[in-house]
Amino acid sequence: MNGNNILLVEDEPHIARGLIFNLEEEGFKVTHAENGEAALQFFDEHSFGLVVLDLALPGIDGLEVCRQIRGKDPRQPILMLTARSEERDRIEGLSAGADDYLTKPFSLDEFLLRVRGILRRSEWYRPEPASEDIHQFGKNRVDLQHHLATTAQGDISLTELEVRMLRTFFDQEGEVLSRAHLLESVWGMAPDTETRTLDNFIVRMRKYFEDNPARPVHFQTVRGRGYRFSRKS
Ligand code: CA
16 A cells, blocks of 8 residues: 555546645645546556545446445545535445545645545554564464464464563563563553463463473573563474
8 A cells, every 4th residue: 555645536627636736735646537437447556545535426436436445455545525415425435435524515624634634544553564473483373463373272363462462572582571571561550560460371372382381482481580482492
C-alpha cells in the first residue's frame, strides 16, 4: 500500500478538479477515475493509500465499487462522498465497507482533515511486516501477528498477553529479564507488584514450547534474577 497515492473516483469534473488540485498541493499523487469500471481497473493495477469514492456514479455505483474493493482488500482505506445526507445512504456506505464518509457539499478543509485522519488511522493499524513476526525455535513456530503457535503438541491460539510476553522474550533473546521488567512490559504493572501471574505464564510457555517442561531450555530460570529466552535447543 502506497500511503501517498490516492485513487479519486468522481464523475463530476468540477468537483474532481478541485479535489485533485488540493490533494496535489498537499503532496499526494492522485489517480482520477471518472467511473466505477475505471476505478476497479486502476485498483487492480496499482496500490493506493486511500480511495476517495463518490457514491453516485454512472454505471457501477459507489456502493458496488466499495464492496468489490473490500472483497479484494479488507484493509484498503476508503472515504465515501455522498451528495445525499440521508442516514440510509450513510449506513449503506459504511456497511459496504467505507471507513468514513463526507456529505456534499463539504469544505476542502474538512475534506483534507478526513483524508489525513483516515491515513493516520490506517498507519496505526498497519501490522508489522509478517516476516518479522514469525519466530522459530525447537519444534515450534510462532506467528505473533496471527496469534498462532505450531508446536509438537499441535496448533495453539495465543492470547494477547501471551503474544506480548513472547514478543518481549524474542526481542531480548539471551538477556536476563527481571520479573519487574516482564511485569511492566507485558502487564504494564508497577514493578513492585507481587504476583503469581508471571510464574503461571512461564509455566504455560514451558508446557507449550518445551520438550520437557521440567527441564526447560528455551524459557530458562536464572536464579535470583529472572528469566531468559533462548532459541537454541
Ligand atoms: Ca457523482
